[in-house]
Amino acid sequence: MKIKLTINNEKKEVEITASEFLLDVLRRLDYMSVKKGCDTGTCGVCTVLMDGKPVLSCSVLAASADGHEITTVEGLKDDPEFKAISEALLNEGADQCGFCSPGLILNVYSMKKELKDPTEEDMKKYLVGNLCRCTGYAPQMRAIKKYFEVKA
Numbered sequence: 612m613k614i615k616l617t618i619n620n621e622k623k624e625v626e627i628t629a630s631e632f633l634l635d636v637l638r639r640l641d642y643m644s645v646k647k648g649c650d651t652g653t654c655g656v657c658t659v660l661m662d663g664k665p666v667l668s669c670s671v672l673a674a675s676a677d678g679h680e681i682t683t684v685e686g687l688k689d690d691p692e693f694k695a696i697s698e699a700l701l702n703e704g705a706d707q708c709g710f711c712s713p714g715l716i717l718n719v720y721s722m723k724k725e726l727k728d729p730t731e732e733d734m735k736k737y738l739v740g741n742l743c744r745c746t747g748y749a750p751q752m753r754a755i756k757k758y759f760e761v762k763a
């Protein structure tokens with residue numbers, strides 16, 4: 612079957628199978644920032660924005676994304692917020708292996724749009740689905756708090 616997706620502002624018609632998940636379709640189309648981790652909806656590395664809201668692409672059937680707008684980190688490369696989040700993470704040494712970074716960045720990007728002045732507790736709740744094996748979360752939290760302080 613064919614579906615229509617707008618990926619990073621580019622309209623595409625994509626051939627999919629009925630059982631295919633959005634994650635696999637995006638990777639097949641070379642959006643390699645979208646990572647496959649647990650593949651069961653628990654690690655967050657496959658996060659993309661669907662109509663501006665974060666979703667776990669490993670848990671979204673591609674067929675149900677038909678007609679929707681998808682944003683991956685590749686689509687934010689010219690966005691000043693993306694730059695500011697990435698720099699904050701880099702400055703705090705919070706990226707390490709980088710595998711979880713695209714999903715984390717998309718969630719921080721979305722959190723900025725949704726929450727005006729989040730507390731540390733709000734940030735932790737918002738990002739609870741983003742697992743990271745390397746950083747122990749402390750450098751990430753420092754970076755995200757600094758990003759919100761500068762941008763507040």
Ligand code: FES
Binds near residue numbers: 649651653656668670
């Ligand atoms: Fe989707 Fe882990 S790969 S949540």
